Amino acid sequence: MRTGLALAAILMSSTAALAQDVLVESEQADFTIETVATGLEFPWSMAFLPSGEVLVSERDGRLRVVTEAGLREAEVTGLPDDLVSVRQGGLLGLELHPQFESNRLVYFAYAAGTESANHTALARGRINEDLTALENVETIFRVNFDKERGFHFGGRVHFLGDGTVLLSLGDGGMHRNESQNLDNHIGTMVRLNDDGSVPFDNPFVSTRGAQPEIYSYGHRNVQGLDIHPETGEIWTHEHGARGGDEINRIEPGLNYGWPQVTYGINYDGTPVTDATEGEGYEEPNWYWTPSIAPSGLTIYEGDAFPQWQGDMFVGALAGAMLLRYEMHNGAFISEEELLTDLGHRIRDVQTGPDGLIYILTDDAEDRLLRLTPVIN
């Protein structure tokens, strides 16, 4: 449901002339939207450092640092030479190693290759103390399929509680049928050890002809990924075609149906398939038609917004809003549309270590925003 959201006031921030804090009244919480940084260009993902800074990836291939003073001008050096910026691809998802405080390892997904032959890859490197360079960068995984154009890279990265790491992938736009084909990584989620090797308990390690990194398949383009802080469940969302964007709970070895079953239709108006469900294909836990183009996903856990504990937040690019879902036993029981009055295309949403909610916008003037509760 669309909430009776109101921009109740525009308050001048005391800290920065550029930053205007917007006060929002929502169903369960009043909060301000603070501009933490401006000057970003196509920011894609965030990682929160224990020292307080925020790493931000820019899609065109830059790794940036945001401090309390705002965006640091110098970019972090050391990204791989084979990174290519091509349409939807470039530098994508960021994630810190669970033992970052001791090993300083930053993981990042990126588009590798050339404009006409590229694939999604996962790399890691140590970031130095003054946050100016990645060192000892190594690419630890590559999709085994070069695609010809710059669409549908996936690119979200998340560690699981067991120390393995998940990487979301896409169908490349032109290779949808490969999402059902286990001999390549197109249209899958892969699960790796932290050095890129294959966990012995992946679902297809003993399946002849299948790539052993594959964890789930039948995906179109997964751009949102989080682990439920209480249950440990893996939740993702993915873009449908024209309609049929989905939220899924991911379990090992399962087939999420693309392009065999989907609620979407092709951009030319023809149905992708007559089937919206079928045996052997997982039904989505939620879907959107028409498309909102979801990007970024966080399941909230923190002290700042106790009312939102366990709620799922989804950013929307085309939908230009932040969606909040209340969940109960894995089912969705209420929907709230937030920030609809602002019109920001949202690329990423994450919960910060301070319990505040951080958002990257994908607008003419891209920003890092922060939602802070108003204590009445």
Next chain:
Amino acid sequence: MRTGLALAAILMSSTAALAQDVLVESEQADFTIETVATGLEFPWSMAFLPSGEVLVSERDGRLRVVTEAGLREAEVTGLPDDLVSVRQGGLLGLELHPQFESNRLVYFAYAAGTESANHTALARGRINEDLTALENVETIFRVNFDKERGFHFGGRVHFLGDGTVLLSLGDGGMHRNESQNLDNHIGTMVRLNDDGSVPFDNPFVSTRGAQPEIYSYGHRNVQGLDIHPETGEIWTHEHGARGGDEINRIEPGLNYGWPQVTYGINYDGTPVTDATEGEGYEEPNWYWTPSIAPSGLTIYEGDAFPQWQGDMFVGALAGAMLLRYEMHNGAFISEEELLTDLGHRIRDVQTGPDGLIYILTDDAEDRLLRLTPVIN
């Protein structure tokens, strides 16, 4: 999600000057909205006769007949003498006996008593062949609690597959705490045999001090009730206060929480309770904040709209729209807002025996509308 609903055209009906068929394009189906009858006053509920007419209750205390020619002027006589029209109360839900073709029994809920001392009651009577009169009318159930004002009567009636009948009730507005008190029927759902006697297998027949008709409790004001055509599950919705309207799946003996746990707030802005959930209280399967004021509920089964098979439709008074929910294993997996451009307050929505969807509006000029698929 709000659909890209478009009023694509206004077509003149060939059958009646008053009737304009409105063409609507929605997510999964294109349909026309046909005006079946005008001239109704606060219509509340419908019952579809095997002979093709539609019985319509008017809240102020009239039972009407709609034929293919429109609303019949003469009302059906024979309603009980103790029926009182007071604010939200009067003639309420209609339901035919499962063996209507042989016994011609019409069941109806109504407000009985006076403006200052009234209760919800359930009666039945035989409708004659020419649909002019109810005969042998008898009141078979009364709420054992007179309330002082005209609010929150409940009043939806539905037979179950086992031949018993469910009646939804409300908390009377001023008596919310009685919804937790089993010694009266306020704020409950009751289940009766078709003659009003108590089914031996009701959940509280052996509970000392409890009213044996009670099937579930902790309700505020249930104005939507249907039985899932495939699973036989009982689905209801109820009005919250300011926010916290709920959809529930009803199981015998369970406590649905009002007013101990709710997502609603009082009209003066104070929370009804700090608790939105608690042990011993059922969580809603869906809730709306802010309120949409749901009224009428049908789970679609029919040949006319195969795409909508198994979907739940909910009318909204304050929300002024028709909501469609896609369900999977009892969970809601997608929402579509329909008819938002029309602005009709919707009092009831039902699936007709012809598989078309019928709607009663609660507007300046009340109507019976029918949704008919457009075959492309």
